[in-house]
Structure formats: structure tokens, C-alpha cells
Amino acid sequence: MSHLFFLVGNAPYSNRGCEAIVRGTMRILRREFGDDTxxxxxxxxxxxxxLRQSAQETDSGIKHVRLELPSRFSAGWWLRQIDKVLGTKLACNRRAVSHYAAIADAALQIGGDNYTLDYGYPVAFMEIDRLVWAQSKPLVLWGASVGPFDSDPRFQEQIAAHLKRFNAILVREGRSEEVLHEMGIENNVSRMPDPAFVMEAIEPDTDKLGFDLPEGAVGINLxxxxxxxxxxxxxxxxxxxxxAIVSEVRRTLKRPIILVPHVTSADPTKDDGALLRKIAALLPQSVKSDVYVVGDELSAAETKWLISKCALFAGARTHSTIAAISSGVPTLCFAYSTKARGISEAVYSSLDYCVEPDVLTPEAVSSAMARLDAEADIIKSRLRAALPELFEECFAAARILKKIISHGS
Structure with missing residues (x-):
């Protein structure tokens, strides 16, 4: 009998990190539950x-549903009015959530940083959790970051009581584990690296890439x-x-530069591609000929393949750096979030290869990249030693899930 899992809390594949989480998760689940999962x-x-995501889906075992808006003047519609005022997402498709939770073996909250305050209060995701619990199905927070919530003690108390109800909380870095322990949550907490670590890379067609891959390139995501x-x-x-950063890195390292988008959007405040094309247009002529801009067409797996071919990588989007690190590429993280720092600590056991936003100058970045280049062989050796254990920890999460399901049946 095939197994069915309900994966909730993610954004569309236009965020390659969200796609990478799904791809990695499916590989983990199928390793334990079978290829027909x-x-x-x-x-x-x-x-x-x-519609676009469903049409372009390459995995026949995945069905996409939209958490859509409810009809006018329904109970959900009134929740939508609250959403507009409070900036929440309470008006998710409650019927769809309840239906798929009921028929699934378990539900996994797969959004990597939904249970933080990075993007506001996670009230929409908490409502989804309640709908899953109403169907008496196991619920697991899957390879995620958690907190901190101490800026709002009242909400911290509320979210602590909520998180204790999860069958398992699988956190991707030590800082999240510390946050949970400080909140008195320990019994259902385990470590699991981000599932994107085990997504397999896929080589894109040359036409899709748009240029011949230069040797020894530095990949950069901003x-x-x-x-x-x-x-x-x-x-x-x-x-x-x-x-200025790209120009200085090119001047210092004398390597070709590949600018790699990891999120594409019609909204310029979210679209890496639009920003990187603008950056390329601002470069002096002496630099432009050695800078390549990747288009918006590559999938998460194809983007990982491209990144894996870089000699060095520096990234702002967390999952762009995960693609690099999991491919054994020496990587610099632009660390503006807890998750970026936590993942760097988990892999490198230090923050030596992180640059904080308050010191993000062309000189600081080029200096850090020069150090990365000088220490590349040492870093590659560390990654070769560390990655097999990280991969195994990802696959071990499915065994935790299997135990939960078997106890509930």
C-alpha cells in the first residue's frame, strides 16, 4: 500500500528554496516508505x-493544491477581512486542509522559517495545525527553524503551548533547539538538517542555461x-x-562571476533576478564581460547543479547556500537571519564564513571571499567529512516519522 503525506506551509516553487524542500523531503520519504510514496x-x-506549478511538476507522485481565498460573506470571507487588517492568513481553504489531512498518513509543516517572527506571527500556520489535529492525524514540524519569541512574552507563552502538541519538532540548527529548551519544550524535539540538503542536482539543457559555463567561477546570490x-x-x-561588491570580488579574485537568482517574482521587492540584472547593468565595462547572469527558468535542482560547478559561492538566500554547501562548494553566507547563522554553525562549527549585514561592504565581502579561496582545500575536506553525517540525519527523520505513524495506527 502506498503512503500519502500532506505537506503544508510552503510557498510556490518560484522560491527555489521551497521547491528544494519538497524535492529533498520526497527523497527522504521514499527512502523509508517506498518509491510509490x-x-x-x-x-x-x-x-x-x-496552475503553472502543476503543469511544470516533474514528479508524478506530487499533487499541488492552493490554500485559496473563500467565497464572499462566508465564515472564511470574514476571516479574510481580518487578514487584511492584521496581515495574517487565517482564511486558508479550511475544507481542503481538513480533507487532505484526513486521508494522509501524516502532515508535515515544511516551511523552513514559518515558526519564527521573521515574517510576522505564524497564526495562519497555527490554524492549519488545528485543522490537522481535528482529524486526529500526526503532525510534524519538519526540518525547520523555531523562534526566538522572547520579544513578545505573551505570544511566546501561547506558541509554547501550541508547539508542545506536535508529535515531533525536527529543527535544523542548534539555536532553534536552544530556543525550544528555554521554552520548556524538549520531549518532542530532535535535530534534522534542512531537507534541501539531500535534493539531487539535475543538469539543465545548455539552451536553458544560456551560456557556456566558465571555469573556476564564483557564484553570487544577492x-x-x-x-x-x-x-x-x-x-x-x-x-x-x-x-560594487561584484566588481571588488572580480578585481580581487580575478575569477569569472555568475549571478544566481534563487527567488523569482513579479514583485521587484522579492525578485532576485530583477536585482541581479540591475546589478549587472551597473557594472563598469571592464567587469561586465566576465559576469554572467542566470535567467529565471532553472528549477531548484538545475540551479543546484549550476552552483555545484562553481569554485566558490556566496549567497544571501539560505537555500542557495544550502545548495552550495551540500555540493561541497566552499560557501560564504550573508547572514541576516538566525537560520543562516545556525546552518553555518552546524556545517562549519563556527561563524567564520558569515558576513553580517552591518559590515556588508565591498571590501569586507572581497576580503572574506579571498580567505575562502585561500582556504578552499581545507573547507572542501571539512565538507567531505561532515556531509555524509548530515545526509544521514536527514534520512533518519523519516524513521522518526515512521515510528510516530506506527504508534498512532
């Missing part, structure tokens, strides 16, 4: 995104989100700084 992936996003931490949200000013 299937999943329903429920995500917030537009109808157009869902995101619009970093403007919030570096230029008070001024995207143009951040693009100018980004161009």
Missing part, C-alpha cells in the same frame, strides 16, 4: 502560480530582501552596493 503539497500563492538590512529598504542604493 505520494504527497499533496498545499501552499499559499496565486491561482496562476498553482536578494532584494537584503536592502531591508543594508539600505533601509532602498533597492536602488542596494543595487549600487551590490554592483
Amino acid at each position: 505520494q504527497a499533496v503539497v498545499a501552499s499559499f500563492g496565486s491561482k496562476e502560480e498553482l 536578494s532584494p530582501l537584503m536592502a531591508k538590512y543594508t539600505t533601509a529598504g532602498d533597492l536602488h542604493k542596494w543595487a549600487e552596493i551590490g554592483a
